[in-house]
Amino acid sequence: xxxIRKKDxxxxxxxxxxxxxxxxxxxxDKLNSFIPWEMFRxxxxxxxxxxxxxxxxxxSHYDYVFMFKVLVFQRYYNLSDEKTEFxxxxxxxxxxxxxxxxxxxxxxQKQIWAFREKLKKLKLLEKLFFQFDAFLEKKGVxxxxxxxxxxxxxxxxxxxxxxxxNEKIKAGEIPAGWTENPDKLAQKxxxxxxxxxxxxxxxxxxxxVKMDSYSKIVRTFEVTSANVHDSQALDNLLNEKDEGRSxxxxxxxxxxxxxxMLSKRGIKNRIHEKGMRGKPLTEEQKRENKKKSRVRxxxxxxxxxxxxxxxxxxxxxxxxxxxxxxxxxNNLVYNMARFAQIKGR
Numbered sequence: 175x176x177x178i179r180k181k182d183x184x185x186x187x188x189x190x191x192x193x194x195x196x197x198x199x200x201x202x203d204k205l206n207s208f209i210p211w212e213m214f215r216x217x218x219x220x221x222x223x224x225x226x227x228x229x230x231x232x233x234s235h236y237d238y239v240f241m242f243k244v245l246v247f248q249r250y251y252n253l254s255d256e257k258t259e260f261x262x263x264x265x266x267x268x269x270x271x272x273x274x275x276x277x278x279x280x281x282x283q284k285q286i287w288a289f290r291e292k293l294k295k296l297k298l299l300e301k302l303f304f305q306f307d308a309f310l311e312k313k314g315v316x317x318x319x320x321x322x323x324x325x326x327x328x329x330x331x332x333x334x335x336x337x338x339x340n341e342k343i344k345a346g347e348i349p350a351g352w353t354e355n356p357d358k359l360a361q362k363x364x365x366x367x368x369x370x371x372x373x374x375x376x377x378x379x380x381x382x383v384k385m386d387s388y389s390k391i392v393r394t395f396e397v398t399s400a401n402v403h404d405s406q407a408l409d410n411l412l413n414e415k416d417e418g419r420s421x422x423x424x425x426x427x428x429x430x431x432x433x434x435m436l437s438k439r440g441i442k443n444r445i446h447e448k449g450m451r452g453k454p455l456t457e458e459q460k461r462e463n464k465k466k467s468r469v470r471x472x473x474x475x476x477x478x479x480x481x482x483x484x485x486x487x488x489x490x491x492x493x494x495x496x497x498x499x500x501x502x503x504n505n506l507v508y509n510m511a512r513f514a515q516i517k518g519r
Contacts, residue, residue: 201483202247202271204514210309215239217305221296236281241289242302243272244281249500249507252485255283294499303395303506310391310509315516317388320420320444323411323427324385324473325404326480328397328501329488330366330378365494369400376400378489379497382407383476383505387422390475391512392505397498405432412439420444422470444469480508 218238235241247268248258261268262280269275281289293299310316339349343364352359366378382396382404396407404426412421417440425448436443446463449455455463480487484507489500 200267200271201250201511201514202267204518205246205250205510206271208514208517209510211239211243213309214242214302214305217298217301218242221298221301222292236285236289240272240274241281241286244286245290245293245503246507246510247271248286249503250484250511252488254490255286258286259283290499294496299499299503299506303502303509306506306509307391307393310389310513315389315513316386316391316393318419320387320422320442320469321393321416322385322387322422322470322473323383323404323408324423324470324477325380325382325407325426326477326487327369327371327376327400328379328381328497329376330363330492330497331490332377333363333366335362361492363492365399365497367399367401379494379501380404380407381487381501381505382411383473384411385473385476387420387469387472389512389516390472391509392476395502395505397494397501399494405429408432409435412441416441418442420469422466422473424470446470476508476512479511480504483511484508 215238222238244258244262247253247262248255251261253261259280259282262272262274269278274280293302307316335343335349342349344367348359348364352362369376369380378400380398380400380402382398383392384394385392394411394413396410398407408423408427420442421436422444423446425446427445428448432445433443444466446466447455447459449459484504489497489504491497491500
């Protein structure tokens with residue numbers, strides 16, 4: 175069937191189409207309904223205003239909150255800078271989320287990259303994460319019963335290095351010839367590592383998170399290379415607010431050193447017990463693990479949402495600093511989406 179075409183489409187036709195689009199709520203609309211975006215303005219302005227001095231003949235910067243929302247949109251769908259620019263120009267629902275129309279100027283991929291780099295260099299992404307966490311705590315969204323800790327792999331582009339080059343990287347050295355070729359060095363990730371789990375190989379980093387067991391909100395996180403064991407990040411994930419609460423985790427966190435650390439911090443140990451060769455779990459221990467699983471399994475919601483709704487756990491950044499910024503921002507956007515889910519019930 176051939177669509178009915180009009181030679182000229184005016185303002186009223188555009189408004190009519192936008193009105194019809196409003197009848198279908200997208201995930202972006204839900205974010206706009208519940209996230210008070212202006213709460214981030216002061217943090218962004220205070221840090222960025224000095225950096226945004228207009229050069230003679232240069233173009234003025236975009237609104238900070240607007241650009242922040244562009245990054246939220248990008249991370250929600252795990253888009254490259256190029257695809258982000260395209261979607262903003264192409265999608266009416268994306269324009270509605272950003273509060274712009276077809277007649278408004280749109281930032282290009284270089285401007286999107288530059289804004290994200292500024293936030294990264296000023297360590298604003300981490301600050302914004304904890305600002306939103308404080309907002310959630312004030313709203314009473316996060317509970318006071320317990321926390322869940324877990325870690326997931328975050329893949330990055332795999333490097334084509336020789337065996338000798340990989341040995342140098344593992345030793346913390348820069349392979350010969352890379353320093354003399356800045357362009358090549360810029361494309362090499364010397365921080366990412368290989369890891370193997372359940373016969374699957376992973377290359378990149380790990381996102382270690384501490385989640386609120388009630389709301390499934392990520393309270394804090396730490397990023398390491400993929401080869402770091404899950405339990406090694408636990409101490410840094412905990413703080414004084416966890417005293418008196420229960421901590422749930424899988425058997426990767428089991429063992430006497432961690433049990434003693436939790437006891438010293440006044441944290442209730444709800445970590446799965448682990449059987450060993452020659453000493454399998456008793457039936458009572460299996461029953462206890464099953465009870466603990468009812469809480470611990472809630473952490474899978476974050477992993478599933480980031481995998482299925484947020485375009486997966488693959489990121490395009492190179493190096494620990496950029497990876498940590500992107501992964502941290504992923505956690506922030508997940509928290510925003512989770513908050514919208516809770517409020518939209």
